[in-house]
């Protein structure tokens with residue numbers, strides 16, 4: 001039965017972690033998978049998360065099933081945080097809990113595949129390597145469009161819109177809400193407005209992936225483009241992850257919101273989301289979402305979480321500024337945002353850095369900024385220097 005299957009390559013990003021673990025050099029650096037790291041290279045559990053977990057242990061009195069939509073209170077409080085109470089009440093919007101941002105993207109993809117099977121999903125390149133497989137596995141066709149200009153290390157909006165001019169009404173455009181993965185580049189407010197106008201005049205449906213909320217310029221600033229988009233567009237989807245901003249990676253905490261053209265359409269969508277979730281995972285895991293709900297409902301915990309998030313953001317942006325100051329080829333990193341930057345290096349350079357210096361990064365040259373250490377950033381740039389353009 002299974003012998004006819006073709007061999008699957010190992011996931012290159014997740015494989016890096018195993019390679020790193022096997023390296024015993026004391027000054028090795030893991031700049032691979034996107035998890036926050038402190039100056040010691042650890043990914044600690046956040047204080048507010050530990051406190052919420054303690055409260056849960058004390059008070060939780062059942063593990064009985066929740067529904068396919070997960071915990072409605074988690075979704076509601078998260079909507080208040082992300083979208084604001086007014087928009088959270090919009091009857092054209094419906095949201096359900098999902099297993100991480102990936103679950104939200106996949107659920108949205110399945111919804112789209114059922115609603116409009118011939119839609120093409122347009123994704124900017126480069127992007128998170130899992131984006132295209134998620135939509136393809138749901139049976140949708142995917143086309144890539146230009147997005148990033150490596151010569152300027154910035155968004156190439158003209159190229160993006162020229163490629164998207166080939167999209168048909170009803171096609172879907174995947175947009176990173178903030179903290180672009182892997183480039184860190186950000187659309188300016190004016191560029192976002194152009195993209196929104198472009199989508200709205202051509203009848204394209206935006207699907208925003210917001211996985212790093214609060215890790216760019218702050219909770220409000222990072223979500224502002226998404227809110228402007230929801231305001232302007234009749235229909236849109238939003239996949240949200242709490243894995244990074246609450247540090248709950250392995251607990252898989254996310255949500256999907258879908259905005260329909262009318263309240264009736266949102267009700268119809270909700271029924272489909274519940275049925276699709278039922279067939280894929282029945283109901284999402286509760287523990288991480290319960291932690292987020294505790295944090296968001298308890299003002300002391302919420303303030304502490306915000307302070308911790310600010311510290312994380314400060315560390316990332318501080319490392320960005322330090323990198324930018326150390327080499328002209330790294331200067332754009334200072335104005336980019338989020339966990340990642342894309343270095344102008346080849347896969348052969350990446351392999352040499354790994355073998356010679358114990359520096360682990362994706363073959364694309366993507367680095368997790370949070371994996372760097374202030375104490376050894378000079379050494380990192382020195383070892384990287386020979387591979388960078390003058």
Ligand code: LMR
Pocket residue numbers: 013032033034035128130181
């Ligand atoms: C990443 O891009 O490193 C993270 O989103 C982890 C993952 O699932 O790939």
